[in-house]
Amino acid sequence: MTEHIHCDVAIVGGGIVGGSAALFLREMGFSVTLLERDWCGAKASGVNFGGVRRQGRPLEQLPLSQRAHAIWGRLPELLGTDAEYIRSGHLKLARSEADLDSLIAYKERSAGFGLDLEIIAGDAFRRRFPALGDRAVGGSLCPEDGHANPRLVSPAFARAAAARGAIVREQTPVDRVSRDGDRFVLVSGDALEVRARVLLNTAGAWSHRIATAFDEPVPLESLHPNMAVTEPLPRFLDVNIGVEGGGVYGRQVPRGNMVVGGGRGFALDPDRARPQRDAVLTLMRDAAELFPQIAKAHVIRCWTGVEGYTPDRNPIIGPSRTTPNLFHAFGFSGAGFQIGPAVGEALAELVRDGRSTAPLDAFRIDRFPPTP
Amino acid sequence: MTRALSPVIVGAGPAGIRAAEALVAAGLRPVLIDEAARGGGQIYRQPPDGGFTRPKTALYGTEAAKADAVHRALDRIRDRVDYRPRTLVWNCERGALDLLCDGVTDTIPYGPLILATGATDRVLPFPGWTLPGVFTLGGSQVALKFQGCAIGRRVAFLGTGPLLYLVACQYLKAGVEVAGVFDTTPQTVQARALPGMLRDPATLAKGLALVGWLRLHGVPVHHGIRPIAVEGEGRVRALRVRHGAGEIAVECDAVAFGLGLRSETQLADLAGCAFRFDPMDRAWLPVRDTAGRTSVPGLYIAGDGGGIAGADAAELAGERAARAALEDAGLPVDAARVAWLDRRLARVAAFRRALNAAFPFPQDWAATIPDDLMLCRCEGVSAGTLRGVGQRGEAREINRAKALTRVGMGRCQGRVCGAAAAELLAGALGVGPDAVGRLRAQPPIKPLPITATPVQEATP
Numbered sequence: 001m002t003e004h005i006h007c008d009v010a011i012v013g014g015g016i017v018g019g020s021a022a023l024f025l026r027e028m029g030f031s032v033t034l035l036e037r038d039w040c041g042a043k044a045s046g047v048n049f050g051g052v053r054r055q056g057r058p059l060e061q062l063p064l065s066q067r068a069h070a071i072w073g074r075l076p077e078l079l080g081t082d083a084e085y086i087r088s089g090h091l092k093l094a095r096s097e098a099d100l101d102s103l104i105a106y107k108e109r110s111a112g113f114g115l116d117l118e119i120i121a122g123d124a125f126r127r128r129f130p131a132l133g134d135r136a137v138g139g140s141l142c143p144e145d146g147h148a149n150p151r152l153v154s155p156a157f158a159r160a161a162a163a164r165g166a167i168v169r170e171q172t173p174v175d176r177v178s179r180d181g182d183r184f185v186l187v188s189g190d191a192l193e194v195r196a197r198v199l200l201n202t203a204g205a206w207s208h209r210i211a212t213a214f215d216e217p218v219p220l221e222s223l224h225p226n227m228a229v230t231e232p233l234p235r236f237l238d239v240n241i242g243v244e245g246g247g248v249y250g251r252q253v254p255r256g257n258m259v260v261g262g263g264r265g266f267a268l269d270p271d272r273a274r275p276q277r278d279a280v281l282t283l284m285r286d287a288a289e290l291f292p293q294i295a296k297a298h299v300i301r302c303w304t305g306v307e308g309y310t311p312d313r314n315p316i317i318g319p320s321r322t323t324p325n326l327f328h329a330f331g332f333s334g335a336g337f338q339i340g341p342a343v344g345e346a347l348a349e350l351v352r353d354g355r356s357t358a359p360l361d362a363f364r365i366d367r368f369p370p371t372p
Numbered sequence: 373m374t375r376a377l378s379p380v381i382v383g384a385g386p387a388g389i390r391a392a393e394a395l396v397a398a399g400l401r402p403v404l405i406d407e408a409a410r411g412g413g414q415i416y417r418q419p420p421d422g423g424f425t426r427p428k429t430a431l432y433g434t435e436a437a438k439a440d441a442v443h444r445a446l447d448r449i450r451d452r453v454d455y456r457p458r459t460l461v462w463n464c465e466r467g468a469l470d471l472l473c474d475g476v477t478d479t480i481p482y483g484p485l486i487l488a489t490g491a492t493d494r495v496l497p498f499p500g501w502t503l504p505g506v507f508t509l510g511g512s513q514v515a516l517k518f519q520g521c522a523i524g525r526r527v528a529f530l531g532t533g534p535l536l537y538l539v540a541c542q543y544l545k546a547g548v549e550v551a552g553v554f555d556t557t558p559q560t561v562q563a564r565a566l567p568g569m570l571r572d573p574a575t576l577a578k579g580l581a582l583v584g585w586l587r588l589h590g591v592p593v594h595h596g597i598r599p600i601a602v603e604g605e606g607r608v609r610a611l612r613v614r615h616g617a618g619e620i621a622v623e624c625d626a627v628a629f630g631l632g633l634r635s636e637t638q639l640a641d642l643a644g645c646a647f648r649f650d651p652m653d654r655a656w657l658p659v660r661d662t663a664g665r666t667s668v669p670g671l672y673i674a675g676d677g678g679g680i681a682g683a684d685a686a687e688l689a690g691e692r693a694a695r696a697a698l699e700d701a702g703l704p705v706d707a708a709r710v711a712w713l714d715r716r717l718a719r720v721a722a723f724r725r726a727l728n729a730a731f732p733f734p735q736d737w738a739a740t741i742p743d744d745l746m747l748c749r750c751e752g753v754s755a756g757t758l759r760g761v762g763q764r765g766e767a768r769e770i771n772r773a774k775a776l777t778r779v780g781m782g783r784c785q786g787r788v789c790g791a792a793a794a795e796l797l798a799g800a801l802g803v804g805p806d807a808v809g810r811l812r813a814q815p816p817i818k819p820l821p822i823t824a825t826p827v828q829e830a831t832p
């Protein structure tokens with residue numbers, strides 16, 4: 001027996017983007033059905049590093065990122081949990097004068113977006129961040145950036161949407177999507193058929209499959225950031241740490257475990273990935289060099305996830321170029337956790353108004369030529 | 373073909389050693405890896421070199437001859453295997469294993485791979501289980517045999533499984549006062565299981581002798597009990613159990629407890645083996661045929677690491693898996709020997725079923741665990757926290773429960789708390805433990821020091 005659901009908006013994918021879109025659409029009064037193949041927030045949104053950071057993003061992302069910042073500030077009200085979100089500050093380290101110069105340049109370019117970056121160097125730096133000793137010549141602090149527990153935040157968005165009346169179906173893969181007149185038809189096995197006026201494609205690293213179904217193939221590549229966590233250690237760090245030029249990054253969670261990231265894992269198949277041995281060993285060495293406090297600790301767990309990357313590392317957000325009432329939001333290229341909730345909000349605006357108050361031009365799908 | 377074969381065996385217990393022996397006999401030079409400093413595995417674990425001079429009869433009791441045979445088997449082939457003691461396998465990735473020895477990591481390819489990783493104690497929490505002085509049965513035995521020290525002066529034994537009586541006897545023999553044996557299985561259930569165990573009269577006789585010997589020495593043996601609590605402030609003072617409608621309390625300064633064993637399956641998981649739920653072991657185990665072949669070509673599992681069957685079965689299964697590996701590689705095998713091994717293994721399996729009937733897992737225990745009790749010590753997760761995500765419908769599966777509560781995320785990666793977590797979640801959902809799935813393995817399977825250095829960089 002196939003179950004039939006009719007609704008205003010169908011959403012494919014219950015990550016932080018699809019989950020928050022469902023939540024904001026419900027607040028606007030639309031009927032919403034969200035279909036998630038796995039558990040909501042179990043993929044990239046639930047396994048990422050947990051960095052809630054605006055600093056360092058390309059300028060075109062900053063308006064969205066600022067809006068996300070405001071949403072993150074309302075988490076307890078929206079989700080009923082703080083999900084271990086703390087505005088600890090995000091400190092980007094400069095290991096050379098040249099790196100410090102590029103941090104200063106970023107501060108100047110991003111002035112006016114409200115990041116309130118503060119460049120700290122030399123003695124002032126060492127006094128302010130004694131734990132980081134002489135690992136860096138200075139850094140750029142974004143005082144209101146921070147970190148959160150992705151395993152808690154991301155499922156909570158879908159849960160909050162469900163609590164406000166969205167139909168959320170987990171363990172429900174969308175196997176086929178098509179258009180029938182002015183309706184989208186989504187089919188999951190022979191169990192479920194959803195008909196909706198609007199379709200949101202928030203299927204993460206698998207979104208190109210939905211796009212392709214509407215003759216809109218996109219260049220999306222799956223990559224797998226490598227993560228490791230130590231056993232709990234005495235607190236020595238509260239800020240979320242990145243390094244100019246990339247490499248290793250780290251944060252100490254409230255329990256004392258140090259979470260570090262760097263390098264890439266490998267794909268087991270299109271749906272699953274594993275950390276890669278050499279990346280793990282390199283990450284451990286780099287992390288111990290950056291944070292001498294963890295040198296005597298053990299790594300107790302490593303992991304990675306499946307994330308969709310675009311050629312220019314900016315996401316695709318906005319209307320389809322082939323199909324009316326289809327909206328895409330994917331390809332966050334390793335940085336969609338922080339802006340995810342604002343993307344969900346922007347999608348809801350697109351559904352309601354046909355446009356978003358956030359500038360999305362840089363994320364148009366037609367910036368990529370149609371790939372065959 | 374033969375030259376291309378570079379077999380690797382993980383685990384130098386009875387299964388791994390017999391597998392190595394069979395491969396050596398076929399002219400191969402397997403790599404044999406074990407975390408322990410000396411061969412023998414759990415039951416035939418050897419004391420550290422030097423210092424300890426207790427004879428094997430004292431260490432292994434009735435199993436001394438078998439222990440000696442297994443140790444000698446390893447000694448005999450030692451120069452024909454690439455034996456790597458004190459070496460942890462911490463990852464299995466795309467046809468190669470990652471090793472850690474003395475702080476140095478190394479990667480070796482395999483083909484074929486025999487996993488003989490054995491088992492560890494299965495436990496469920498009960499009030500007081502985190503008090504100093506509460507040990508697992510296996511841990512208590514290791515302390516006695518190899519650190520030469522008892523876990524207390526007056527020890528109570530609690531739980532189920534053959535080890536319960538065995539370790540109690542070993543303690544009594546070592547001169548420790550045994551405050552009582554508290555078996556979760558009712559005597560009527562054990563009596564019903566007796567006929568089945570007649571398949572292996574020698575082992576049955578040994579078991580009955582243990583119980584008789586305990587009673588002869590005035591040790592109270594109670595059946596059909598459930599723990600109420602271990603009591604004490606900062607240290608065990610007493611054990612209280614429910615017995616029928618009543619209650620029994622004994623004074624003791626230590627408690628050894630365990631509910632049978634659980635297989636070490638993380639490497640099989642990382643290697644990509646398919647798993648299925650085994651109702652007898654009440655656990656998810658790698659799918660394997662009677663010869664030990666898994667769903668992954670070239671990957672075999674032998675001994676307790678693929679399902680609990682005991683040390684004798686482990687020896688047979690080790691040899692059987694090695695012969696399967698040879699056969700699959702197109703090498704000649706002795707068909708008569710294989711048929712003999714298969715018959716013996718079938719008989720052991722039947723006995724194992726009977727043993728399981730005599731020492732069933734206490735399925736109602738988990739439901740009695742109070743909500744405020746610590747379930748996952750590494751991450752500080754209480755039973756109630758885990759039940760909550762089930763009851764609120766937030767987690768219907770164990771990895772999801774792990775993501776939401778941190779259960780099984782800590783140092784032990786769920787090797788200690790995993791069984792209990794599955795039981796509790798299943799209980800909260802009103803389903804069986806099979807329905808909540810199994811914790812996915814993640815590297816490193818045991819904690820890896822940050823300073824671990826790749827071998828290329830470590831050698832000057």
Ligand SMILES: Cc1cc2nc3c(=O)[nH]c(=O)nc-3n(C[C@H](O)[C@H](O)[C@H](O)COP(=O)(O)OP(=O)(O)OC[C@H]3O[C@@H](n4cnc5c(N)ncnc54)[C@H](O)[C@@H]3O)c2cc1C
Pocket residue numbers: 012013014015016017018035036037038039040041042043044045046047048049050051052053172173174175202203204205206207224225226227303304305306307329330331332333334335336337338339340
């Ligand atoms: C290891 C790692 C570390 C990261 N670190 C950070 C960080 O520190 N900060 C940051 O901002 N970003 C980070 N990111 C990126 C961030 O996690 C992602 O950009 C973001 O979570 C993307 O959210 P999403 O909802 O688009 O995708 P996802 O969370 O992947 O959600 C997509 C969902 O769609 C479902 N789905 C797919 N196809 C179907 C189908 N056919 N039917 C039904 N459901 C389907 C999937 O199961 C999945 O749950 C990291 C990513 C990874 C992998």
Ligand SMILES: Cc1cc2nc3c(=O)[nH]c(=O)nc-3n(C[C@H](O)[C@H](O)[C@H](O)COP(=O)(O)OP(=O)(O)OC[C@H]3O[C@@H](n4cnc5c(N)ncnc54)[C@H](O)[C@@H]3O)c2cc1C
Pocket residue numbers: 382383384385386387388405406407408412413414415416459460461462488489490491492493509510511513514535538633636639674675676677681682683684686817
């Ligand atoms: C603590 C304990 C005490 C026991 N005592 C008794 C007893 O007294 N009498 C009895 O009949 N049975 C006893 N048993 C059961 C008995 O040990 C097993 O039936 C038997 O040892 C199984 O043999 P095996 O070769 O399958 O595994 P094991 O003997 O357990 O050997 C497995 C070996 O693999 C190694 N290993 C596992 N994982 C890795 C890894 N990742 N890297 C490197 N090495 C690894 C271990 O160090 C171990 O040496 C005991 C079990 C335990 C856990």
